[in-house]
Amino acid sequence: MEQEWQQLNEQVVSLLKTARQQVLQKMQEPLTVAAKSNRKDLVTNIDKSNEQFLIAGIRRIDPTARVLGEEGFGDALTDLKGRVWIVDPIDGTMNFVKQHDHFAMMIGIYQDGVSQLGYIYDVMNDILYAGGPQLGGVWANERQLTAPTDLALSEGLIGASGPLVIHDIAHMQAIVHASAGMRVYGSAGIEMIHILEGKSLGYISHLKPWDIAAGKILLETLGVQVSTIDGRPLDMLSSNLVLVATKKAQRDILQIEEDDVSL
Amino acid sequence: MEQEWQQLNEQVVSLLKTARQQVLQKMQEPLTVAAKSNRKDLVTNIDKSNEQFLIAGIRRIDPTARVLGEEGFGDALTDLKGRVWIVDPIDGTMNFVKQHDHFAMMIGIYQDGVSQLGYIYDVMNDILYAGGPQLGGVWANERQLTAPTDLALSEGLIGASGPLVIHDIAHMQAIVHASAGMRVYGSAGIEMIHILEGKSLGYISHLKPWDIAAGKILLETLGVQVSTIDGRPLDMLSSNLVLVATKKAQRDILQIEEDDVSL
CATH class of the missing domain: 3.30.540.10 (Fructose-1,6-Bisphosphatase, subunit A, domain 1)
Known part of the structure; x- marks a missing residue:
């Protein structure tokens, strides 16, 4: 086998x-x-x-x-x-x-x-x-590759798609503010390579199945979390607002999402 | 000599x-x-x-x-x-x-x-x-290197610093909207390399003299424009809100700045 x-x-x-x-x-x-x-x-x-x-x-x-x-x-x-x-x-x-x-x-x-x-x-x-x-x-x-260090949100760079940042979708601006900085590379694949290499701690973007299918497999193999922006499993047949992050950064980002809901 | x-x-x-x-x-x-x-x-x-x-x-x-x-x-x-x-x-x-x-x-x-x-x-x-x-x-x-193609703003990618985009300084969001897309690489030097190579048509950021001194010389040698965001010469002893762009894109961006002033 x-x-x-x-x-x-x-x-x-x-x-x-x-x-x-x-x-x-x-x-x-x-x-x-x-x-x-x-x-x-x-x-x-x-x-x-x-x-x-x-x-x-x-x-x-x-x-x-x-x-x-x-x-x-x-x-x-x-x-x-x-x-x-x-x-x-x-x-x-x-x-x-x-x-x-x-x-x-x-x-x-x-x-x-x-x-x-x-x-x-x-x-x-x-x-x-x-x-x-x-x-x-x-x-x-x-x-x-070795598993990326489990960085907290404040300790690393976060990848994002331009529109999410500009329209401040899913509290993107608060997330960027809490991180060490934002990077925008313009390709989900290139963003995920940066996470695999430990150069970014996460990535947030609206993604179709083909944008995330390969990355999800590789990232999860190295212990990186892949979920929707509110922490649910992805629907691999449809479009998702995807949150890729180290365990600690995922927790930090879900907290930002949750804090706002409670307002 | x-x-x-x-x-x-x-x-x-x-x-x-x-x-x-x-x-x-x-x-x-x-x-x-x-x-x-x-x-x-x-x-x-x-x-x-x-x-x-x-x-x-x-x-x-x-x-x-x-x-x-x-x-x-x-x-x-x-x-x-x-x-x-x-x-x-x-x-x-x-x-x-x-x-x-x-x-x-x-x-x-x-x-x-x-x-x-x-x-x-x-x-x-x-x-x-x-x-x-x-x-x-x-x-x-x-x-x-050959001189980058003189692209209009709509025809190419624009580099930006994260804070300018998030706080929408100098109509950054309108400029990104009019472009083919935004990229954020996190280093003035790396952004300027992308412009020299024709991979981005411009870059907008608050820069100190050491951030722009080398790039200004290389970019202008290839016909790329380097000015303040309102089209004035840089003060090389102080901080500037710098606009680097192809000739056409510089014109498009200065027009966006001007249109807003006239409101």
């Missing part, structure tokens, strides 16, 4: 490395960019072609699995029964378009809704974060 | 590379961290020792020059007459302390207040941005 997952892992790593080469090559040509829900929610030809490529590869690796993909080339899911792969072909599309940097490919593998393996690939730095319960740890390429 | 500047440049590059090695070595030991004006304004033993090291090196290279340093080991300046070196030994000290990443060493060299040479060293990535009028361009290590 363990060997089966090891082999699956090797196939996913190989698939992602090939996908990276293709993306780097296509980035040499002009992108085709379109707006989705609004002018800041973008999709490019590469988001689409890379999702198609990844899903085709997943179907070869795991023919009976179902796949949920951001750009809609997977299956329409109403439950998480059996093996489900959740795919974000380019996370941080605005960074991808404007910076050609600071974006990620992400894959999360679930079995009956339970975390198995997660992958966040920092494409430009060529660092693949891979791991989960089925591998018994998390690796950044060959380097095994 | 040109050769004299070339030689000076080589000496500064060599000094910065040695400083980097020392900083990396000292980072292996626990930091001594103290708060300055408030708990988010930090200084470490390495900020201090590195400033002392850099200033000693500058005095060897250019004995008659005056030096303005963040941590106070230089000269007390009341004017910019003659040759003045402005030094930030560790820019982004909070990142340095919490992330051990995303910080920079910076040096700006002025002659009678006029830009000569600038240096921003991304220490962890080992990329030294160096250039200015006396070198006729800007280089990232061996790679010469």
Whole structure:
């Protein structure tokens, strides 16, 4: 059984490395960019072609699995029964378009809704974060990661999405004030890499399943808490206001949420 | 004359590379961290020792020059007459302390207040941005940079300091809304590197002379505008609310400032 997952892992790593080469090559040509829900929610030809490529590869690796993909080339899911792969072909599309940097490919593998393996690939730095319960740890390429220090909110930096801060959703401004500072990197995958590396203690953002599926698996493997902003489990089939944080910082942030409710 | 500047440049590059090695070595030991004006304004033993090291090196290279340093080991300046070196030994000290990443060493060299040479060293990535009028361009290590595309505000990402966004100083929220998105990297040096590389179109923050001295020289060499938030020249001996932007984005941002004044 363990060997089966090891082999699956090797196939996913190989698939992602090939996908990276293709993306780097296509980035040499002009992108085709379109707006989705609004002018800041973008999709490019590469988001689409890379999702198609990844899903085709997943179907070869795991023919009976179902796949949920951001750009809609997977299956329409109403439950998480059996093996489900959740795919974000380019996370941080605005960074991808404007910076050609600071974006990620992400894959999360679930079995009956339970975390198995997660992958966040920092494409430009060529660092693949891979791991989960089925591998018994998390690796950044060959380097095994240690669990981030359990910092209190005041002791570390918190990642956030810009709109949450500006509109002060979920007491974001009070949370930032209580922290050591706010950072905004523009990609859920890049934010989660910072938490895995112990460079941020948390991240708060509205996230779709493909934004958080891989990170949830990797983060929880290292003891980082992943919940909704009010401490409930995520609904992995829908959008959530997600709170990722060290145990202590999660407690501090839930206290800020609770204090306000009691006003 | 040109050769004299070339030689000076080589000496500064060599000094910065040695400083980097020392900083990396000292980072292996626990930091001594103290708060300055408030708990988010930090200084470490390495900020201090590195400033002392850099200033000693500058005095060897250019004995008659005056030096303005963040941590106070230089000269007390009341004017910019003659040759003045402005030094930030560790820019982004909070990142340095919490992330051990995303910080920079910076040096700006002025002659009678006029830009000569600038240096921003991304220490962890080992990329030294160096250039200015006396070198006729800007280089990232061996790679010469081309001028960033003159993007309008709506076409690119804008860097900001967290407090400006949260307190909506200088219409920061309207500016972010009009842009393609906000990024917060927590270091003026790292923000300016993003602009030099064309990954952000601008940056707005309250900055001291050592935060902007190097960047101003490098950015202006590539046609990026550096001014106060209302379009006036910076006072290089004091704190400024600084607007760095492409020409078009500067125009768009100044219009936002002006529109509000006319209300």
